[in-house]
Amino acid sequence: MRVRVQEADFDVGVELAALRQGNPQIGAVASFVGLVRANNDGAGVSEMSLEHYPGMTEKALGEIVEEACRRWAIIDALVIHRVGRLLPSDQIVLVAVAGGHRGEAFAACEFIMDYLKTRAPFWKREVTPSGARWVDARDADDQAAERWQEPGTA
Known part of the structure; x- marks a missing residue:
């Protein structure tokens, strides 16, 4: 199980080959690649910047992957999330299971992505x-993550 937060782009083919090698x-x-959209909520986006807390972010991503491993019989997983300045069509995230x-x-791939968001x-x-504007959390993302909650948890 691997988690990386980085500024550099990634090669999906290389990463998937390494995962199954x-x-x-x-x-x-199963994999998901998220991209920067040029249109978000009707507004043209010319660039996006992603910030994080080094160490804390990797720990949180690792905990999400560990939870997926507890819920499903997966063999391996990879999360790569980019930070820094990104342009429309740039890759932001790769989740592969x-x-x-x-x-x-x-299921594990979708769970990881929903919880990551x-x-x-x-x-x-x-x-x-x-x-410029900071992007608020979306209700739709919270609703997507809620469906994964186990009975008796909140």
Whole structure:
């Protein structure tokens, strides 16, 4: 299980090949790549900056991946999240999960991404024609994460 927070871009093909390399037990790899949108809530976005707390962010991402490992029988997982200045179409995040079967890999990948959006300490600032603005948390992201809550937890 690996977590990286970095400014540099990543090569999805290289990362997925490394994730599954040499393990004949892996029957499925599910992945998600998030990109900078040029249009967010109707506003043109010319650039985005992502900030984080080094150490704290990696710890939070690691805890999310560990929770996915407790819930599903996955073999390996990778989260790469970029920080710094990004432009439309730039890659922001890669979440990849390797498992014996597609169902476990898909579910764990989606869970990690949903929790990342709501529990990882990142701050996003967008530049639009109206000026710069900090992006607030979205209710839709909270609702997506709520569906994963286990009975008796809040």
